[in-house]
Amino acid sequence: MDIPFLQLNESNRPFRQEMTEAACRVIESGWYLNGPEKDRFERELAEFCHSTSAAVAVSNGLDALRLIFRALIETGRLRCGDEVIVPANTYIASILPVIEMGLKPVAVEPSEKDFNLDPVRIEEALTERTRAVLVVHLYGYPCWDAAIMQRLRDRGLLILEDNAQAIGAIASSEGFNGTAMTGNLGDAAAFSFYPTKNLGALGDAGAVITPHADIRDCVAALANYGSDRRYHNIYRGYNCRMDELQASFLRIKLRHLDAETAARNAIARIYDAAIKNPEVKRPTFFTDRTVVWHQYPIHTARRDELRKYLASRGIGTDIHYATPPHLQPCMKGVFSEHLPITERLALQEISLPIANISPIQAETIATIINEFK
């Protein structure tokens, strides 16, 4: 029995032939940046996410958020010092760009039901300086309460999504853009195609989707040195480009993403049905929305023991995330919020293998967990 947590060579094995051909095509083309593969991927990603305006392909998910916040400032929607509500229970990359752009992150605790930013708590955290809310669809689970989001929008707040983990997920009700698909619910969304993601590149890559043409144009210019045309810099920009190779790989994998998601979801359903150890809390998400399982998180008070036990039986696991952002050394002095739920979850979470394992392997893992005493 040897089930690693994740083997990217296995994840990519089915696409190896197609990706090798794409690599040859791009290598021979002589066109490595801002070319046809990127253009096509931008359109295909938008279509996948039910967006009527093209995506902007960028360098990675962190940069996608940096570009969104900078564009919101450039287009006059945000100002230095504005407060942005962020989930306390997330990866630090969701929060770093908020601080980098001179905005003030206000961390809000998760719901214990789905580990995501608790919409009910958002309204309690509002101040007169709150100007935006960043929801993170953690583990592939849509964080969207339409009634609350509408109330926040009616107050003039921007609604932003970190969709790094939930491409293809569907909320329980529509967002503001005529679709319930994550990544196209609010004013702008960041995507990550880090290799371990459900749609994973073979390196870093990311994207931005927004229904606002001025934000889109601004993000695209900022990502290319701030230039609206060659050697004409209207913004003090960055270099945040997705290259043609990564775009060509992502185009291939996007065509297979629904099947990949279905396979992950099938494994999750086996875990749901088969894990019965009373010491282990399975995720018990709402059933009114379509999850795309990025991680399968279980929680237990005996986390380190269980991880060690699973490792001794050849089962790899991971933790998402062992240290919450507000407790990282670099965040000293940033947050004054009391965040006990986030801190407890960080001590109890284990992510089980979810990608590229067979139903039988999932059942075996469940059985081994059930035998943990």
Add this chain to the structure above:
Amino acid sequence: MDIPFLQLNESNRPFRQEMTEAACRVIESGWYLNGPEKDRFERELAEFCHSTSAAVAVSNGLDALRLIFRALIETGRLRCGDEVIVPANTYIASILPVIEMGLKPVAVEPSEKDFNLDPVRIEEALTERTRAVLVVHLYGYPCWDAAIMQRLRDRGLLILEDNAQAIGAIASSEGFNGTAMTGNLGDAAAFSFYPTKNLGALGDAGAVITPHADIRDCVAALANYGSDRRYHNIYRGYNCRMDELQASFLRIKLRHLDAETAARNAIARIYDAAIKNPEVKRPTFFTDRTVVWHQYPIHTARRDELRKYLASRGIGTDIHYATPPHLQPCMKGVFSEHLPITERLALQEISLPIANISPIQAETIATIINEFK
């Protein structure tokens, strides 16, 4: 007669087989970031540049500079508001990171001899707030006057290099690190491997070389979310990683860089000898240093006419750079310096084809230029 300014598919044709094999190897490996190709490239690049400490491979040349300036702040060497001397005659990417990091760029005019930051003028631009000098080795020509640089260093200034265009060039005298090779002369150097560079990736890529271990460690952490180990963030970092694919391509091309440089230099020597039109000023660089020709810049008062004439004869050219940084829309209010030399050069420069053309083609181009009346 049809000689495009640059054809990247031709540039990469000799390496196509090797690069395709490398792509297959990386695709199959399952290791796409922070892996063995990057580690090896970091060592091989350092060795090539006569550096005793490993390079840090990063996402692109702009990010290399961002990381350097941020690391200089984090390690206590620079503070917000400090003045940094920069060349007025450069690409805007050299200057954007200075401003982004809260430092004040002070633009200094070039020498008309080599178009680079004029070392003599640096000392005139010093104020009590000057803390660093960024030299850009433009067009592949080393910008280094050892006596002046030593005096600046003795005053406590940091000496930084933008080596995006000059990998492998050799200054007329040693820098501070026991070698005269650009990229290892001062306190830190940024490299760009943009596809058109002498060492060009198949997408964006860059690197940092520094003799200071603390700057190196800081740059490496900042480029990886600010983490010194997994999920432990000591800085508020970025995502600026070079992926394994680009590292594998650069390793191949680095082995052939000396030959590539020799071929470019041979074309430049033909232009030097054969272009005789009195309306055209050839570059007349100092002969005491080893240039790696990245661009072959000629200057003429009738620039647009000559470009049009060359285009009508099938000869592609480019301009580096049509609009100097201080005149870009995004730089309004940043510079108060009077920069007439830079502005004149920007009106007169034409870059001739230098990569992947044959000696006969270079002679033909020279003849056509000589026939321009």
